[in-house]
Amino acid sequence: xxxxxxxxxxxxxxxxxxxxxxxxxxxxxxxxxxxxxxxxxxxxxxxxxxxxxxxxxxxxxxxxxxx
Amino acid sequence: xxxxxxxxxxxxxxxxxxxxxxxxxxxxxxxxxxxxxxxxxxxxxxxxxxxxxxxxxxxxxxxxxxxxxxxxxxxxxxxxxxxxxxxxxxxxxxxxxxxxxxxxxxxxxxxxxxxxxxxxxxxxxxxxxxxxxxxxxxxxxxxxxxxxxxxxxxxxxxxxxxxxxxxxxxxxxxxxxxxxxxxxxxxxxxxxxxxxxxxxxxxxxxxxxxxxxxxxxxxxxxxxxxxxxxxxxxxxxxxxxxxxxxxxxxxxxxxxxxxxxxxxxxxx
Numbered sequence: 243x244x245x246x247x248x249x250x251x252x253x254x255x256x257x258x259x260x261x262x263x264x265x266x267x268x269x270x271x272x273x274x275x276x277x278x279x280x281x282x283x284x285x286x287x288x289x290x291x292x293x294x295x296x297x298x299x300x301x302x303x304x305x306x307x308x309x
Numbered sequence: 310x311x312x313x314x315x316x317x318x319x320x321x322x323x324x325x326x327x328x329x330x331x332x333x334x335x336x337x338x339x340x341x342x343x344x345x346x347x348x349x350x351x352x353x354x355x356x357x358x359x360x361x362x363x364x365x366x367x368x369x370x371x372x373x374x375x376x377x378x379x380x381x382x383x384x385x386x387x388x389x390x391x392x393x394x395x396x397x398x399x400x401x402x403x404x405x406x407x408x409x410x411x412x413x414x415x416x417x418x419x420x421x422x423x424x425x426x427x428x429x430x431x432x433x434x435x436x437x438x439x440x441x442x443x444x445x446x447x448x449x450x451x452x453x454x455x456x457x458x459x460x461x462x463x464x465x466x467x468x469x470x471x472x473x474x475x476x477x478x479x480x481x482x483x484x485x486x487x488x489x490x491x492x493x494x495x496x497x498x499x500x501x502x503x504x505x506x507x508x509x510x511x512x513x514x515x516x517x518x519x520x521x522x523x524x525x526x527x528x529x530x531x532x533x534x535x536x537x538x539x540x541x542x543x544x545x546x547x548x549x550x551x552x553x554x555x556x557x558x559x560x561x562x563x564x565x566x567x568x569x570x571x572x573x574x575x576x577x
Contacts, residue, residue, distance in 0.1 A: 249357040268360050274370055275358055276403035278395065283402045301357065303399050305370050307339060308354025308385045309329025309471070309520025 244296035255294070262289040268302070275302050313548065315516050317350070317493055318409060318441040318462040320379075324349045325510070326540040327381070327495065329520025333529065336372040342523055343373070345533035352381040352411050352518065355400050380404055381443065383411035388424065390414060390431035397440060410435070411465070411497075411518075413445035421471040421498075425452050429459065436460035445497050448482040450489040457490045464490055465497035465518060468509060472521045474501030477508045487513045503532075503539035510543025511551070 244255050248268070255264075261284050265271050277284045278301040284292050294300065314321035328348040333339040343351055351373055359366075373380060382400030384393040397410045414431055416424040423446050435442050441462045446453055448466035456464050466486055469475035476499060477483065487494050493515035500506050500519045509517050517540055526532035 249360060251360075270358065270360070273358070274368060274403060276355075276399040278399055281395065283398050285402060301395075301399070302360070303355050303396075303403065304358040304368060305353040305380070305382065305400075305403060306356045307330040307333060307369055308356075308383060309331045309352060309518075309524075 244294075246294055246296070246298045246300060248300045249302055258293045258295055260290055261292045261294060264294050264300075265289065265302075270302065273304070275304055277302050313544065315493060317443065322349045322379075323347075324537075324540075325516040325544055326506070326536055327352065327516060327518040328523060328533070329518070330354075330369060330373070331385075331520050332524035336367060336369060338529060339369070340372045342529040342533040343378070345530045345537065346523065347537040348378075350379045350381050350409075352383045352520070354385045355382055355396050355403065375404075375407075379409060380407065381409060381411050382407075384413050384431075386415070387413070388415050388417075388427075390427040390434065393427075393431045394434055397435060398438075401440070408439060409441045409443070409462075411443045411445065412461075423447050423467070425449070429455060432456055432459045432461055443495070448479055448486055450482070450485040453486045453494070454489050457492050461492065463493040463495055463515075465495045467498040468496045468505070469499030471498040473499060474522060474525075475499055476501050476505040477512070480508070480512055483509070483512050483514065500536075503535040506536050506539040507543035507546070510540055511546050513547055516540070 246253055261277055280299050315325045324347045326346055326348050327350040328343055328346050329352045330339050384396045387393040387396055393412055393414050412431055414424045414427040416422045425447055432442050432444055436459055443463040443465055444456050444461045445465050453464045469478045495516040495518050496509040496514050497518040500522045506517045523529050523533045
């Protein structure tokens with residue numbers, strides 16, 4: 243079991259996943275989102291090759307209405 | 310008449326009205342208002358996605374095709390240069406490398422006034438990272454010039470507080486900024502109604518960015534159309550060159566010669 247924080251909420255994962263698999267597990271596959279892991283951008287091209295590790299802090303964002 | 314375009318970071322735009330996407334009832338209303346506004350540059354905020362809720366909910370960007378609109382991600386809600394930088398790096402990733410951004414670093418939640426030292430810091434770093442920065446700033450001509458010198462592609466002073474609808478409170482300062490910097494100057498914040506937008510343009514601003522004035526009107530789509538017309542009218546009036554003001558003398562508009570004979574006063 244590993245523990246990560248996604249958008250401020252802690253989550254337990256059975257095992258380490260790559261970012262693409264994590265997005266799929268969060269029902270965000272195919273959505274227009276951007277991911278930051280421990281303060282660094284994870285580009286889309288690296289979603290399949292970047293593992294989420296115990297203690298990681300993730301931010302997953304979208305565009306919303308604003309001025 | 311020659312084509313008059315707003316050029317930001319080398320790209321020409323027909324519309325000098327830029328609009329936000331916040332505070333609308335739904336995406337359909339957002340889209341209808343933006344369409345009526347004629348805006349080509351549309352600003353959006355970057356926020357954490359809802360996880361586990363409404364997985365099939367449509368997203369804002371589905372309503373704003375990038376083929377038609379230039380999406381301008383902003384840093385609304387950021388109170389430090391660092392948060393603004395992280396937000397815009399995320400935005401660039403989100404928008405597939407799109408680098409035209411709106412920087413705003415706020416001073417406090419009460420006034421939403423810009424924190425200029427943090428804004429200057431963030432602008433410097435963003436330019437270094439290749440972003441094209443349109444920047445919300447105070448109406449201080451010295452700091453506006455500093456932002457231009459750092460490489461910002463447009464400076465966007467507030468005309469009054471964000472969301473206040475108080476209009477153009479210091480036209481003299483705006484004029485100073487316009488005279489001082491060469492990059493486009495856009496009023497960002499404070500416009501309440503169509504005449505405010507027209508006044509900004511008559512002063513010589515290159516454009517106006519607004520959100521609440523349209524979204525919080527009783528009929529946002531109609532107000533968007535009014536703003537569209539006001540920005541165009543104000544721009545035309547500026548380019549036409551207004552007549553000088555004559556404070557102490559009236560000048561008739563009709564010929565003074567050839568009027569019919571004055572009537573005789575009636576006998577008492």
